[in-house]
Amino acid sequence: xxxxxxxxxxxxxxxxxxxxxxxxxxxxxxxxxxxxxxxxxxxxxxxxxxxxxxxxxxxxxxxxxxxxxxxxxxxxxxxxxxxxxxxxxxxxxxxxxxxxxxxxxxxxxxxxxxxxxxxxxxxxxxxxxxxxxxxxxxxxxxxxxxxxxxxxxxxxxxxxxxxxxxxxxxxxxxxxxxxxxxxxxxxxxxxxxxxxxxxxxxxxxxxxxxxxxxxxxxxxxxxxxxxxxxxxxxxxxxxxxxxxxxxxxxxxxxxxxxxxxxxxxxxxxxxxxxxxxxxxxxxxxxxxxxxxxxxxxxxxxxxxxxxxxxxxxxxxxxxxxxxxxxxxxxxxxxxxxxxxxxxxxxxxxxxxxxxxxxxxxxxxxx
Numbered sequence: 001x002x003x004x005x006x007x008x009x010x011x012x013x014x015x016x017x018x019x020x021x022x023x024x025x026x027x028x029x030x031x032x033x034x035x036x037x038x039x040x041x042x043x044x045x046x047x048x049x050x051x052x053x054x055x056x057x058x059x060x061x062x063x064x065x066x067x068x069x070x071x072x073x074x075x076x077x078x079x080x081x082x083x084x085x086x087x088x089x090x091x092x093x094x095x096x097x098x099x100x101x102x103x104x105x106x107x108x109x110x111x112x113x114x115x116x117x118x119x120x121x122x123x124x125x126x127x128x129x130x131x132x133x134x135x136x137x138x139x140x141x142x143x144x145x146x147x148x149x150x151x152x153x154x155x156x157x158x159x160x161x162x163x164x165x166x167x168x169x170x171x172x173x174x175x176x177x178x179x180x181x182x183x184x185x186x187x188x189x190x191x192x193x194x195x196x197x198x199x200x201x202x203x204x205x206x207x208x209x210x211x212x213x214x215x216x217x218x219x220x221x222x223x224x225x226x227x228x229x230x231x232x233x234x235x236x237x238x239x240x241x242x243x244x245x246x247x248x249x250x251x252x253x254x255x256x257x258x259x260x261x262x263x264x265x266x267x268x269x270x271x272x273x274x275x276x277x278x279x280x281x282x283x284x285x286x287x288x289x290x291x292x293x294x295x296x297x298x299x300x301x302x303x304x305x306x307x308x309x310x311x312x313x314x315x316x317x318x319x320x321x322x323x324x325x326x327x328x329x330x331x332x333x334x335x336x337x338x339x340x341x342x343x344x345x346x347x348x349x350x351x352x353x354x355x356x357x358x359x360x361x362x363x364x365x366x
Contacts, residue, residue, distance in 0.1 A: 237347025
C-alpha cells in the first residue's frame with residue numbers, strides 16, 4: 001500500500017522520486033532532552049531533511065513545551081497520531097519537500113494518545129517517510145546531541161557505498177565527550193553483542209574511516225528507505241528493548257551490510273544501570289532475558305536453542321547471585337519462570353510488559 005501511494009504521487013507530479021531524509025524522534029515525558037536534541041538538529045549542514053517528532057502518549061506538558069520553544073525556529077505543524085501515514089505525508093511533508101536554505105526547517109509533531117513502545121513509534125514514522133518518498137530515514141534518540149556535520153557524513157557514506165544499507169555514527173558519552181560509547185558492534189555466536197571501541201578515548205581511533213558491523217543500536221541509525229520497504233522496520237514483539245537486536249539478527253540472516261561511519265559524531269545521554277534498590281529491578285532484569293530468549297528462539301534451530309538456553313540459565317543463575325545478591329529461592333523462581341515464558345510467549349508486548357512490571361510477585365508465581 002505504501003509503495004502504491006508513493007508511485008501514485010510520483011505519477012501525479014507531486015513527488016520527484018526519492019529525496020531527502022526524514023529524522024524520526026520519539027518523546028515520552030522528556031521534553032527537556034527533546035528540545036536540546038532539536039536545537040542541535042537545527043544546525044545540521046548541507047542535507048535536505050525534515051524532522052518528525054512522535055510524542056508517544058506523554059499525557060503531560062511535553063507537546064506544549066516543545067511547541068512553545070519551537071515557535072519561530074521551525075516550519076511547524078502538529079497532527080493527531082490516528083491519522084493515516086499517507087495523509088500526514090501529503091499534508092505536512094510533500095508540500096515542503098524542496099527544502100531551501102532560506103526557510104526554516106520542517107518539524108512535524110505527531111501526538112499519539114498512548115505509549116505503544118519505541119518500535120511501534122519508530123514504525124509509525126517509517127510509514128510516513130515511505131509514504132512521502134524520502135530517500136533515507138534517520139532513527140535518532142531524543143536524548144542525543146548531534147554534530148552539525150553528522151547527517152551530511154552519514155548520507156555521503158551511503159551515497160559512496162551502495163552495498164551498505166544502514167550506517168551508524170560514532171557515538172560518544174554526552175557527559176564524557178572525549179570517550180566513545182560505541183561505534184556499532186558485533187553479534188556474538190552465544191546470543192550477546194559487543195560494542196566496538198566501548199569506553200575508548202577518541203584519541204585512540206585508528207586511521208580507518210569506517211567499520212563494518214553486525215550490530216547497531218536504535219540510538220542513531222540511518223537507513224535506506226528501500227531496505228525498509230523490503231525487510232520491514234523494527235519488531236513490535238518487544239515493547240521494551242530488544243528491537244535493535246532483532247533488527248540486527250534479521251539483517252545478518254539476509255546478508256545485509258551495515259557500517260559505522262567514524263567521521264560522523266553524536267553524543268548520547270546513556271541511561272544509568274538498573275537500580276538494584278528498586279522493588280521492580282528484578283522484573284526489569286527478567287524482561288531483558290525473556291526478550292532475548294524469545295528473540296533467539298525464532299532465529300536459531302530448535303535443538304541448538306534448547307541447549308543454549310540450558311547453558312545460559314546456568315550462567316544467569318550464577319549472575320543473579322554475584323551481581324544482584326539474589327537468594328537461592330528467588331534465583332530458582334527466576335529460572336523456572338524464564339524457561340516457561342520463553343517457551344510459550346510469542347513476545348513481550350505492551351500488555352505483557354506491564355503485567356510483569358506491575359506485579360512484584362510475577363516471577364515467583366507458578
